[in-house]
Amino acid sequence: xxxxxxxxxxxxxxxxxxxxxxxxxxxxxxxxxxxxxxxxxxxxxxxxxxxxxxxxxxxxxxxxxxxxxxxxxxxxxxxxxxxxxxxxxxxxxxxxxxxxxxxxxxxxxxxxxxxxxxxxxxxxxxxxxxxxxxxxxxxxxxxxxxxxxxxxxxxxxxxxxxxxxxxxxxxxxxxxxxxxxxxxxxxxxxxxxxxxxxxxxxxxxxxxxxxxxxxxxxxxxxxxxxxxxxxxxxxxxxxxxxxxxxxxxxxxxxxxxxxxxxxxxxxxxxxxxxxxxxxxxxxxxxxxxxxxxxxxxxxxxxxxxxxxxxxxxxxxxxxxxxxxxxxxxxxxxxxxxxxxxxxxxxxxxxxxxxxxxxxxxxxxxxxxxxxxxxxxxxxxxxxxxxxxxxxxxxxxxxxxxxxxxxxxxxxxxxxxxxxxxxxxxxxxxxxxxxxxxxxxxxxxxxxxxxxxxxxxxxxxxxxxxxxxxxxxxxxxxxxxxxxxxxxxxxxxxxxxxxxxxxxxxxxxxxxxxxxxxxxxx
Numbered sequence: 001x002x003x004x005x006x007x008x009x010x011x012x013x014x015x016x017x018x019x020x021x022x023x024x025x026x027x028x029x030x031x032x033x034x035x036x037x038x039x040x041x042x043x044x045x046x047x048x049x050x051x052x053x054x055x056x057x058x059x060x061x062x063x064x065x066x067x068x069x070x071x072x073x074x075x076x077x078x079x080x081x082x083x084x085x086x087x088x089x090x091x092x093x094x095x096x097x098x099x100x101x102x103x104x105x106x107x108x109x110x111x112x113x114x115x116x117x118x119x120x121x122x123x124x125x126x127x128x129x130x131x132x133x134x135x136x137x138x139x140x141x142x143x144x145x146x147x148x149x150x151x152x153x154x155x156x157x158x159x160x161x162x163x164x165x166x167x168x169x170x171x172x173x174x175x176x177x178x179x180x181x182x183x184x185x186x187x188x189x190x191x192x193x194x195x196x197x198x199x200x201x202x203x204x205x206x207x208x209x210x211x212x213x214x215x216x217x218x219x220x221x222x223x224x225x226x227x228x229x230x231x232x233x234x235x236x237x238x239x240x241x242x243x244x245x246x247x248x249x250x251x252x253x254x255x256x257x258x259x260x261x262x263x264x265x266x267x268x269x270x271x272x273x274x275x276x277x278x279x280x281x282x283x284x285x286x287x288x289x290x291x292x293x294x295x296x297x298x299x300x301x302x303x304x305x306x307x308x309x310x311x312x313x314x315x316x317x318x319x320x321x322x323x324x325x326x327x328x329x330x331x332x333x334x335x336x337x338x339x340x341x342x343x344x345x346x347x348x349x350x351x352x353x354x355x356x357x358x359x360x361x362x363x364x365x366x367x368x369x370x371x372x373x374x375x376x377x378x379x380x381x382x383x384x385x386x387x388x389x390x391x392x393x394x395x396x397x398x399x400x401x402x403x404x405x406x407x408x409x410x411x412x413x414x415x416x417x418x419x420x421x422x423x424x425x426x427x428x429x430x431x432x433x434x435x436x437x438x439x440x441x442x443x444x445x446x447x448x449x450x451x452x453x454x455x456x457x458x459x460x461x462x463x464x465x466x467x468x469x470x471x472x473x474x475x476x477x478x479x480x481x482x483x484x485x486x487x488x489x490x491x492x493x494x495x496x497x498x499x500x501x502x503x504x505x506x507x508x509x510x511x512x513x514x515x516x517x518x519x520x521x
Contacts, residue, residue: 003288004281007226007304015307023280025204026311029217030275036214037206039171040324047175050193052077052162053363055181057169057207058200059084060149061331061348065198067152068104068356070159074363077192078161079183081168084153086145089227089264089308090117091345092257094430095141096519100352111151118142120258123237125429128244129404130411133418138429139239139346142257164189169206172197172327179326195326196359196368202332202344203313211322211329216273217313219339219390224284224309225266227259230302231295234263239429242410243294245403248278249395252286254294262305265291270339270394273313277397280309314339316387319377325369330355334377338386338431340393346431350517354508361504365497375505380513381478382433384471391460401459412452416444427518434515435479438472475514482510 008016028034052075056062059080066078078084098116101107107115120140126132157163167186172179182191199207238256250269257264267287271277284307292298318335322328330336330348337347358376362368392409395401402408417425417437424437446453457465485507492503511517 002281002285003299004284007288007299008284008307011304011307019281019284019307019309022309022311026222026280029220029311029313030273030277032214032216034209034214037210039169039206040174040210040327041171042174042324043180045175047178047180047193050178050195051075052192052194054196054198054359055079055179055192055194056198056200057181058202058205058331058333059163059165060086060200061202061344062198062200063149063152063156064106064348064352065200065330065356065359066161067106067156067159068352069359070156070161071105072356072360074360076156076161077164077189077194078156079164079167079169079189081166083165084149084163086147086149088146088306090142090257090259091145091148092139093141093143093346093349094137094139095119097346097349097430098141098143100349104353104356106152106155115143115148115151116141117144117147117260118258120235120237123239125238125240125414127242127407127411127414129407131415133414134236135239135422135425135429138426140237142259143345144260169201172207174324174326196363197327198359199327199329199333200331203335205329205333207322207327208320208329208333211320211324212315212317215315215317218272218316218387219314219394220271220273220277221268221312221314221339221341222271222280222283222310223266223268223312224280224287224307225255225264226287226304226307227262227264228302228304229262231263231297234258234295240410242407244290245407246395246401246405247286249397249399251393251395251406252290253393256295262303263295264308265295266308267291270390272394272396274397280311284309314390316384318383319380321374321377322370325373328359328373328376330377336377336380336383338383338433339390340386341431350431351512354512354517358505358508361497361501365501367498367501372501375502375509378505378509378513379474380509381471381474382513382515385433385438385468385475386431387471388460388464388468391464392456395459399459401455405455405459409452409456412449413441413445416448417441420444427515430518432515432518433475434518435476438475478510478514479516482507482514482516485510 055077056066057079066076070076121136122134168184170182170184172181179197241254255266332344
């Protein structure tokens, strides 16, 4: 019996079987054998009167924007295939990002504080053979998903929203004036008609799979971990840490956080979807093998509470542009987070104000066409440039690079960012890339460690490097356009609603696409 079988067999709920089901999905993704759904169709006949302004499919992250839109007075239905309940494992985020909930009137200050389950400082960044550095107030807040979702659900219902649980999405037919949606299993909502369908069903949404037409992901992040008690007392965390060279053609990275009922540790790595890549179960075996060395504890001393595992596909064509009118993907469905991050809570919170205001204006001005809605998920060079970072932190299945090359590169880059100060370091750690900070880091790293920089070119490839240069230039352009767009705001206030919609979307694209929405204060 393997270590994975021994540990996971101890946990309730058939965790080992769940892991193997996810592994089956991972195998089908690598082999590109999953069937392409055909759940969205079009019909030129007008639909007539609709039941809702917005139907949101996918409740876990969908409840965030559902509550915001219901509060603005729209008729909103939230549809969840299971029961809308947060998981037991905390979501980690930075405190300033959580202020969005108060700004939108979704939580009071007291409710926000109650939603915070854990808080710790400081957090470590370190790589094998290098010096550790420490930061404070970055992803150091653990939010209780159970309390957060239950509170938002209450606010949503109080605002007139309709919640339908145990109601899996089945298909949608797009008409010129609305969408007809069919659901499974729930006699209370066998079908409905809406002006707009928001897809919050995640990476494996059937709508997203149809829109991507079977395209293999350009990158994948594999994650495994546990929450357990029995560790030595440790009130600090790890944001990005490695203590081994390249293994199995992957660089292994670790995260660790104090949790309410123990300590959470993750092992993650970046790779492509080559069929030769290892399984999640094999990765979990490596996690258990290396965990004692990582946390200075014997496995026998630990009492495991739960296991965590998954894989997160990422695509260069992100955010996803839907090929249909009246459908908007959000969260993981849209691929709006960078290829370095896994889990969409942080990205969803970062974009919540922008998205809720944008959808509100789209409904007001009836801008629900494919071209109008794609402005709500615009090209963001601040995300596009991170593809180079993902490539530099991974190796091809047959690529020959020095075993410690990735660690040496990251040690050098983070050393320069630390010297440049928090204004450079902290945004990057929160998935925000800004032109000035990136340019300073590249310049200093090139001067201080030219050998490391030169090694990146054969590792990532010349064509990806040239493609990255385009996004880098665009990042600079967006950084210049955003203040110009804000400067003309007084002259834009008299525009009609449609003009306002397009003006606001362009300014937001420049703002978020340049990292201009981020403030360290």
